[in-house]
Amino acid sequence: MAALASVLAPTGAASTALAAPAAHSIMQLSEPDALWLPTQPTSPVLATTAGPTATVKLAALTSPSYRFSSILDGQPVRWNPCQAIHWKANVARGPVGGLDVLKAAVAHVAYKTGTQWVFDGTTATVPNTAYLPKTPTNTNKPVVIGWTDGTASDLLRYKPAAVLGMTRTVWFGVDDGMGHRVAATRAAVVALDRTDRLPLRGVQSWSATALHELGHVMGLDHPADTHQLMASTLPNVSTLQTGDNTGLGRVGKAAGCVVIPGA
Numbered sequence: 613m614a615a616l617a618s619v620l621a622p623t624g625a626a627s628t629a630l631a632a633p634a635a636h637s638i639m640q641l642s643e644p645d646a647l648w649l650p651t652q653p654t655s656p657v658l659a660t661t662a663g664p665t666a667t668v669k670l671a672a673l674t675s676p677s678y679r680f681s682s683i684l685d686g687q688p689v690r691w692n693p694c695q696a697i698h699w700k701a702n703v704a705r706g707p708v709g710g711l712d713v714l715k716a717a718v719a720h721v722a723y724k725t726g727t728q729w730v731f732d733g734t735t736a737t738v739p740n741t742a743y744l745p746k747t748p749t750n751t752n753k754p755v756v757i758g759w760t761d762g763t764a765s766d767l768l769r770y771k772p773a774a775v776l777g778m779t780r781t782v783w784f785g786v787d788d789g790m791g792h793r794v795a796a797t798r799a800a801v802v803a804l805d806r807t808d809r810l811p812l813r814g815v816q817s818w819s820a821t822a823l824h825e826l827g828h829v830m831g832l833d834h835p836a837d838t839h840q841l842m843a844s845t846l847p848n849v850s851t852l853q854t855g856d857n858t859g860l861g862r863v864g865k866a867a868g869c870v871v872i873p874g875a
């Protein structure tokens with residue numbers, strides 16, 4: 613997945629060692645991933661046979677069933693799971709009952725990752741790129757999840773009708789100038805396409821779509837296994853699958869806190 617990376621101006625302030633390279637801020641805006649509605653009827657989900665477990669590496673960075681959006685120094689970039697994640701919902705243009713679907717999806721992902729999510733209420737803010745912070749000094753913006761369209765949000769602009777949702781995240785961190793980098797996801801927007809008609813819950817629903825997009829918010833990318841909910845085309849399932857949950861576990865509280873030096 614291509615990603616736009618940029619290095620911000622050095623902060624320099626923390627470094628006093630004469631010969632040491634200056635520490636500087638780093639940041640990256642994720643490339644949004646489209647979630648597609650299948651264009652043809654999907655076949656029933658086949659039972660997958662378990663692979664030889666002896667070859668499974670728990671520390672593997674990627675697997676056919678889950679994948680991370682961004683890897684820095686051998687670790688997936690993720691939120692600091694030891695801090696609450698605040699979020700707001702823009703449901704004015706969504707389906708009736710949409711807010712309950714979003715709340716349930718957030719609660720489910722919070723449970724799977726061991727993270728705490730705090731609902732800050734509904735908002736008229738459109739989930740788009742402009743909302744995301746551009747510097748690490750103003751990153752306390754709640755995640756905005758909501759229904760919008762290609763006229764209001766750049767995330768859905770020029771996208772085919774079969775695209776259900778798009779998520780964009782931004783992470784900020786520090787490069788100590790000596791090859792050590794650490795970063796954390798600090799903001800995200802989730803745009804759900806209000807022009808699509810899906811059931812609220814069940815297979816290929818808004819609930820499944822919200823769970824998929826929240827997987828991106830947490831740092832997951834599309835895996836190769838098309839039966840996982842994180843697959844780029846919405847599979848015929850209603851909730852997170854085994855690989856999705858494994859990936860979420862690896863970006864959650866069980867993986868420890870993320871501490872950015874000087875942040």
Ligand SMILES: [Zn+2]
Pocket residue numbers: 645646647824828834842843844
């Ligand atoms: Zn996706």
